[in-house]
Amino acid sequence: MMFVRIFAAALMLAPVATASLAQQPAAQAPAVAYPDTPAGRQMAAYQKATLAGPKALSDFLTANYKPGNVPTMMEEMAMLEERSGGLIPLSIDPRSTPTRIALKVRSANSGAEYLSILVVEDAEPHKITAMGMASGGYDVEAFFKRTP
Secondary structure, eight states, rough: OOOHHHHHHHHHHHHHOOOOTOOOGGSOOOOOOOOOOHHHHHHHHHHHHHHHOHHHHHHHHHHBBBTHHHHHHHHHHHHHHHHHEEEEEEEOTTTTTTEEEEEEEEEEOOEEEEEEEEEEESSTTOEEEEEEEEEOOOOOOHHHHHHH
């Protein structure tokens, strides 16, 4: 729940970009090599769902996002999608671990860079326990230490 509050606060305090990559033409998205880890596989599946559209993303979150509240997540993502113009995936942050991943992305509208952060459970089926966006200067290691 704390990350949800951090995520909500980020919506109000900074010109953050969306967690969604929907609306990004495939030609604009460079190939990102997602690691073959639980977090890497979930991030890759999440990105695929965002590109497939709102129904696919809602289905993915319902099946894979442990905290729930998918309607609220979808509303926040739609709002941020409008503000950012979508995100272009750039690279995996080297501080990522098997159960925690940060994907560096760029806002299509502003060119600003952000981190899309995702944390999964240690055990199968590795459901997502926290996700959100952070500015490029965000202390990812401190976040990773705070999340279960």
